[in-house]
Amino acid sequence: MRAVDALMECLKAEGVEVVFGLPGGANLPTYDAFYDAGIRHILVRHEAGGGHAAEGYAKATGRVGVALATSGPGATNLVTPICDAMMDSVPVVFLTGQVRTELLGTDGFQEADTIGITMPIVKHSFLIQHPLEIPRSIHEAFHIARTGRPGPVVVDIPQDLSRGDIPYEPTTEVRLPGYQPTTEGNQKQIRLAAKALANARRPVLYVGGGVISSDASAELVELATSDRFPVTSTVMGLGAFPAPHEQWLGMLGMHGTRAANYAMDEADLICAIGARFDDRITGKLDEFAPRAKFIHIDVDPAEISKNVPAHIPIVGDAGNIMPRLSAEYRALSPQPGRLEEWWSRIRAWQQRHPLRYDDSLDHEIKPQYMIEALYEATAGDAIVASDVGQHQMWAAQYFHFARPRQWINSGGLGTMGFGLPAAMGAKVGCPDRTVVCIAGDGSVQMNSQELATCVQEGIGIKVFVMNNGYLGMVRQWQELFWDRRYSHVEMGRWPDFVKLAEAYGATGLRFEDKRTLVSDMKQALAMEGPVLVDVRVTREENTFPMIPAGQPARNMVG
Amino acid sequence: MGEPATKELLSLDELEAAGQLRTGRKHILSILVENKPGVLTRITGLFARRGFNIDTLAVGPTDDERFSRITLTLDGAKHSIDQVTKQLHKLVNVLKIRDLEPEETLARELALFKISADGASRAEIMQICEVFRAKVVDLGRRSLVIEITGTYDKIEAFERLVRPFGLVEMARTGEIAIARGRGET
DSSP: OBHHHHHHHHHHHTTOOEEEEOOOGGGHHHHHHHTTSOOEEEEOSSHHHHHHHHHHHHHHHSSOEEEEEOSTHHHHTTHHHHHHHHHTTOOEEEEEEEOOGGGTTTTOTTOOOHHHHHGGGOSEEEEOOSGGGHHHHHHHHHHHHHSSSOOEEEEEEEHHHHTOBOOOOOOOOOOOTTOOOOOBOOHHHHHHHHHHHHHOSSEEEEEOHHHHHTTOHHHHHHHHTTTTOOEEEOTTTTTSSOSSOTTEEEEOSTTSOHHHHHHHHHOSEEEEESOOOOHHHHSSGGGSSTTOEEEEEESOGGGTTSSSOOSEEEEBOHHHHHHHHHHHHHHTOOOTTTTHHHHHHHHHHHHHSOOOOOOOSSSOOOHHHHHHHHHHHTTTOSEEEEOSSHHHHHHHHHSOOOSTTSEEOOOSSOOTTOHHHHHHHHHHHOTTSOEEEEEETTGGGGSTTHHHHHHHHTOOOEEEEEEOSBOHHHHHHHHHHSTTOOOSOBOTTOSOHHHHHHHTTSEEEEEOOGGGHHHHHHHHHHSSSOEEEEEEOOSSOOOOSBOOTTSOGGGOBO | OOSSSSOOOOOHHHHHHHHOOOOOOEEEEEEEEEOOTTHHHHHHHHHHHTTOOEEEEEEEEOSSTTEEEEEEEEEOOSSOHHHHHHHHHTSTTEEEEEEEOGGGEEEEEEEEEEEEOOHHHHHHHHHHHHHHTOEEEEEOSSEEEEEEEEOHHHHHHHHHHHGGGTEEEEEEOOOEEEESSSSOO
């Protein structure tokens, strides 16, 4: 059997239902196998779009995404999605073609050292050196991508090896003696954590994307409601805890709510679950949560005590640990009502400092209102993929995510151009759901070519471009921290997004009136096929509140 | 969106101080790895990214042909050694890492010294060799090559003594190490 046909069998055995890719010289054999393999292949217009689509698919479904590219430029175009998947722990297998083995190292046509280039940004990678290695490497790649802390795995296959004639025996065996993720969680540590929670007067549950990766939302709710623990989350963890909720403080960090950030600042115990104390959360590290002791639950031991020393580390899968923690906690019968004082302090912050903005009194659309209108128009039920910038933070603040895997964004790497292809991948994975993309006029231009893919494949995503004619977040920083010297952030009024959408064969719309925005959005959402809406918003609005970078939480402004 | 959000000019001194922090505590890491392509690159790349300077590095086979042992010595740096060993453990091809305690470890290095030596100084050099149990492995009319094994410090000491005679060049392997006693490294 041709090695590429064995590759197809392996993909099927792994349950792959769709691959996002673009052919070229070095993966021609693989594409010949795709011709009648019976696996859906979606032809993207740029490999980066394919990589982000595979991420969106993985984030929306929880399954491993697959992206495919040729050697050289095809592979280098995947570098951004690979790094993005690494930063946000997204399970994606990237299959790249490579030049023939006799050309390796000779600067052959379309040769790039894909393994070398991607080495620092992969969970693992395989350079195939013999056709017989292909089947097992594929299974190992999927195993590594989906288990432990999920992440990207690259498999680089030289063109001649993919043409090898190999005896193929179905196998799913993996041999990875150096890879044994700890998932269990130490019972003694869990008991210690339960005791610490029972003794805490001002506890906070600080939740990250790990809870979503481990499909542990129900377990989180159970833990949080085993008492009245206040819950906050990172931008990656939104949807893990159902918002709005009586115990929900909103997002924390640079653009989080004051209630969440002040609660972290005054907490005596912080229980971090699948979160990694990123600088966007901690602000100035040595003044972060100065009164708190830390429980840190994470499947990746390298995250424990990386930035903030953990008093009670628990290495393991959040979904495995939280039920045991809840049970241990209840068994202690902690003193009821001891959190009342803490809650009255939190409620006071919530009342004094709700998220707010000055709404317009006329037709003008404030960007925050645009998010609120979309929340209303979708009844809060859509899958929302976001690009990166001000619109992303407003979406995180004003769209209340009630379910895990409902919110798909690029948190760690902050990749502009992520949103539209990620929405496309999410829609492919969840065809029966409404999938919207909230984009900026800057970021949407970085992968708008995938509209052609959406039209060709009938992928009915609804893209709402928050158009202020600026690279808005950079403009905001220049305004606040660089004396309003607006250096190269003005985007002007180009392109005409309606014409752009129409040129791709999609529906293009423009909304400029706040008074009809909700009903206009409902109409756009009801349309067949992909729709791109140019929503004209206030040009110079700032994302507030904000912890200026490198400062402690109590210095929030706005 | 860099940090901090100020336009403050940073002096070169401040920037350099932030980049170079050595704790002065030497570590010997013994890393057991699978014999797979790119393993060494993955490991050294990880050290470079996390701001660790590798002082010496030695790679060789083990009693099991599927595995190699990498021994490297380094000085603690910006991040704790604990953080780097955790990151190393995440590499799929890494099986085992030991941060070896100096008192419980046998560490040895091999070095070759080429020294310019005429008749007059030879006897003196030979004497030094005898004390250090070093061997002359090549003898020419105007130079000799000496082979010596020992700890890092012993070889340093030897170098200090022979340098005045005219050290032409020197090659060192970097230390390899094994745990004392019956337990595995």
